[in-house]
Amino acid sequence: MTFATTSSSDAALRAALRGRRFEAVVIGGSAGGVDALVTLLPALPAGYRLPVICILHMPADRESRLAELFDERLPLPVREAADKEEIVPGIVYFAAPGYHLSVERDRTFSLSCEPPVHFARPAIDVLMESGADAYGAGLVGILLTGANHDGADGMAHIRARGGFTVVQDPADAQVETMPEAAIERSQPNLILPLARIHALLPMLEMNES
């Protein structure tokens, strides 16, 4: 299957973002997701104006070292999202393995042991749907490489709430299943290869009002 990658010059990306003002970014990925984030997250400058919430499917039994790993590499603080913690701009959060991660209306995190969704806990759908309820048009959803259908409903929900969605070009993804499923479920605002999502990230914090 082929999908048309959106025109992705810097000017085209800026045009797509015109009139938008964002409050948070959610990035979801599964198989190949760690590599994708290693490429993507260094695009975030120190003092970034938005919170960035990352969620990858990981085995529940292992203590995740993702937050530590990225904390050493990035110029902005990275930590695992904790239950009832206030979501603070300029921090990169990772979902803990074994629990669903949600965003509450008061912009705090909550964890839950509800059953897995698409065999995944944390599930990208759960985070994105709750994030869309909390942030509405202020949320950016980015969906990367992966081998299942998690995230498709979440991305659709973000769009329905007026948020902005970006799917990694399936041709560019290590595993195309997840981005393909999301694109089939609802047309995203942008379909971009990883290198262009990298260019997009710093633009998201520009104040357009």
Add this chain to the structure above:
Amino acid sequence: MKKTTHHLPSDVDIELRMLIEAVYLKYNYDFRDYTGSSQKRRVLAAMRAMACDTISALQARVMHDPAAFTQLLQFLTIPVTEMFRDPDYYLAVRRLIVPFLKTYPSLNVWVAGCSTGEEVYSLAILLHEEGLLERTQMYATDINPDSLEAARRGVMPLDKMRRYTENYQKAGGTRAFSDYYTAAYGGALFDRALVDRVTFADHSLATDNVFAETHFISCRNVMIYFNRRLQNRVLGLFHESLCHRGFLGLGSKESIDFSTYAQRFEPLAKRERVFRKVAS
């Protein structure tokens, strides 16, 4: 400046609040201080499963039909747990709490929010292996009568036994896990002697009070469904119930840092979430 509208409640949010209020007024189950996002997911799941088009329609049914409320209650409470979940927790209990418990002639242990009993049987096995079960009075409480009944029966799905056996071994189990159950009733029936001295009781952390002085309270992945106000109430109950220097065990991602009781408990094992009441 453009006014943002995301603080205006949607229809679903309004209906959800009305349902939760109705459940409280009619059935005296208080879910008003439960975490919003997870409650919404579960009510929407109940709505679909009970073939209602809207939450308001679900509310009408629940108001006029107690059986429908019982059905809804299964969604509002979360019976998702496993035996020896997070084996490191049970290792920490064995190594750090049990030596103190052995100094008491008799023990009260409270499993708060015991759901379908997985944690109760896990702790009973641990206490048995440490020679403490015979002098322990255990209280296992929950708000869901169906869950309590399942906990009392002690029949677990057979297909879970492989996973539970692994957990048990990692948790420092000293025998063969299969010694504790027999295949019966289409599942694994756990040894009745394990729960001889367990009192299963209906108790709400949201509305009920302390009922006994306890030496150790285990309350795992219950408070994550509560907002900060209710978390505070519950930690207050635990603080009141625990004896001088008593022990508290929480779920592996739960925190007391955000609570007003943060200074009243000291971490005994930070990562395993084992705490001890600070001397007053």
